[in-house]
Amino acid sequence: MNKTARSAILQEQRTISPETADSESNWQLELANACRDPDKLLARLGLTGIVPACKTADFPFLVPESFIRRMKLGDPNDPLLKQVLPVEDENVDVPGFLSDPVADLNSSPVSGMVHKYVNRVLLITSGSCAVNCRYCFRRHFPYSEAPRSLESWEPVFEEIWKRPEVDEVILSGGDPLTLNDRRLGVMIEKLAVIPHLQRIRIHSRLPIVLPSRVTEGLLKSLGQSRLQPIFVVHANHGNEIVVDCAEALRKLVQAGIPVLNQAVLLRGVNDSVEAQVDLCTRLVNVGAMPYYLNQLDRVQGAAHFEVPVERGREIIAGLRKKLSGYAVPRYVVDVPGCEGKTEL
Numbered sequence: 001m002n003k004t005a006r007s008a009i010l011q012e013q014r015t016i017s018p019e020t021a022d023s024e025s026n027w028q029l030e031l032a033n034a035c036r037d038p039d040k041l042l043a044r045l046g047l048t049g050i051v052p053a054c055k056t057a058d059f060p061f062l063v064p065e066s067f068i069r070r071m072k073l074g075d076p077n078d079p080l081l082k083q084v085l086p087v088e089d090e091n092v093d094v095p096g097f098l099s100d101p102v103a104d105l106n107s108s109p110v111s112g113m114v115h116k117y118v119n120r121v122l123l124i125t126s127g128s129c130a131v132n133c134r135y136c137f138r139r140h141f142p143y144s145e146a147p148r149s150l151e152s153w154e155p156v157f158e159e160i161w162k163r164p165e166v167d168e169v170i171l172s173g174g175d176p177l178t179l180n181d182r183r184l185g186v187m188i189e190k191l192a193v194i195p196h197l198q199r200i201r202i203h204s205r206l207p208i209v210l211p212s213r214v215t216e217g218l219l220k221s222l223g224q225s226r227l228q229p230i231f232v233v234h235a236n237h238g239n240e241i242v243v244d245c246a247e248a249l250r251k252l253v254q255a256g257i258p259v260l261n262q263a264v265l266l267r268g269v270n271d272s273v274e275a276q277v278d279l280c281t282r283l284v285n286v287g288a289m290p291y292y293l294n295q296l297d298r299v300q301g302a303a304h305f306e307v308p309v310e311r312g313r314e315i316i317a318g319l320r321k322k323l324s325g326y327a328v329p330r331y332v333v334d335v336p337g338c339e340g341k342t343e344l
Contacts, residue, residue, distance in 0.1 A: 024181060027212040031130055031178070034064040038085055045081065046074045053086035059139045059301065061086055062132040067209040070239055079237040079269045083133050089304035090134060099140035101297045103336035112147040113156045117339055119167050120201075121160060125187065126174040130210040135264060135305045137297035137334075143174060150186060160194055168199040169227075177206040181217035192225050200227040203262075205234040208241075211248035219255045231259045233288065236270050238278035246286050253287035260291035263329065264305075265315070271307045273318035280319065280327045290329035295344060297334055309333075309344055 035041050038052035038061045052061070063084045072078045100106075107116045114122040127143025129136075147153045160166055169191055176184065191197055200222075206213040222229040231252050235241055241249070252259050261283050263270065270276060280290045293316070296306045312331050319328045332341035 024215060024217065027206075027210055027215065028180070030064055030066070030210060030212055034062055034130065035068060036060065036062055041068065041081075041085075044068070045071060045078075047076055050076055050085075053088050053090055059086075059090075059132060059134075059136075062129070064130050064210045066211060066244055067131060067240075070242060070245075077268065079275070080239055082269050083135070083236060083266070084131060086134060087304070090301040092303065093300070094303035097298045097300045097303050099300050101137055101299045101336075102334045104138070104141065106336070110155050110159045111145055112153065113159060115163070115166075118165055120170060121163070121166050121168075122170040122172050123156060123176075124173055125171050125176040126178045128178040129173065129175045130178065130206050130213070133205075135266060135296060135299070135302040137299045137302075138174075139299060139301060150183070150190075153187070153190070157190055157194070160191070160197070164196045167196055168201060169197060170201045170203060172203045175204050175206055176202055177204045177213050177218070181215060181221060184218070185221040188221055188225050188227070192227050197227060199230060200225065201230045201232060203232045203234070207231070207233050207248045207252065208235045208245055211244040214248040214251050219251065219257075222257060223255060229257050231257050232291065233259060233261050234263070235261055235279065235283070236263045236266060237275060238282045241279070241282035241286065246282070249283075249286045249288050259288040261288050261329075262292045262294060263290070264294045264296060265307045265312050265331075266296065266305045267307045269305070271311060271315070273315050273322070276315055276319055277322050280323055280329065284324075284327045290327055292341065293329040293331045295331070295333040312344060 041063065042048060042050050042052065061084070067080060071080045075081070104114050107114050109115055112124050114124070124141070124143065124146040127146060147156060160169070171187070179187070188200060191200060233249065249259060263279060265271060270279065276293070283290055293312070295309060295312060296302060298306070316328065316331045331344045333344055335342045
């Protein structure tokens with residue numbers, strides 16, 4: 001997170017209403033205090049012999065305390081550590097790996113909005129995240145060009161008004177939950193007055209990596225809207241679905257909000273039947289449904305995470321033998337130009 005974003009968070013902390021002060025300030029302080037030095041994390045985990053990639057890379061290191069606490073001491077192959085630690089393989093130029101692998105920029109009729117599929121649009125609500133996953137397909141996205149102030153979002157709202165076929169809006173980013181409850185609530189209210197919209201979907205990794213973000217204010221904003229809320233979270237390994245994270249997911253489910261999980265198939269992280277069984281089981285045990293297992297989007301810097309498609313199919317076949325049908329995610333890939341995910 002850059003200095004400007006951090007200053008904005010601290011400023012918002014000073015304007016929080018008394019009734020939401022505790023829950024709001026907790027997650028914002030945690031985010032402001034997230035670890036930004038991979039050497040410090042490695043020292044804390046007892047892994048001083050590992051040399052991370054250059055700290056000044058264009059995709060900086062960022063991981064919050066809650067996620068760090070779930071990592072195993074002394075384990076260089078910890079599946080959570082491998083998702084966030086910069087490595088030199090990121091600097092290898094591999095043919096076929098692109099800066100915009102899913103062609104977001106070709107599907108943006110107005111800044112801040114992506115319209116690939118007939119009935120839904122995606123809004124780039126924020127350029128910030130609570131964790132920088134090294135395989136992120138938007139790690140090269142030009143977030144500086146997206147709207148920031150609520151006023152600058154008006155052209156996007158106007159564009160949605162002109163598209164009556166759109167009945168669902170996806171709030172994405174970055175991560176939409178890096179916006180505070182007040183700002184997120186205003187955006188939801190503005191979308192709710194568009195008559196042909198019926199649902200609002202929030203794609204967020206914060207309930208997983210920064211569970212304190214699931215505040216009463218957030219649940220209230222979603223519960224009071226006429227739009228049906230749907231939450232899509234992002235966990236890749238069963239070790240993520242523990243303690244505070246499991247409790248945050250339960251809060252969403254108990255508030256009556258459908259919770260789905262999208263995972264990414266990652267080499268050395270979750271590319272085994274055992275790892276996927278554990279992830280899917282822990283999700284369904286807190287009421288979150290495994291939704292997609294995504295084949296890696298081929299973004300520059302992430303080639304070392306790619307798993308062969310045939311291996312992915314073998315894993316899904318293994319899950320079908322071990323899990324109830326509702327606990328098996330769909331194995332998909334995002335192919336530019338297709339009107340939806342392509343099943344593998």
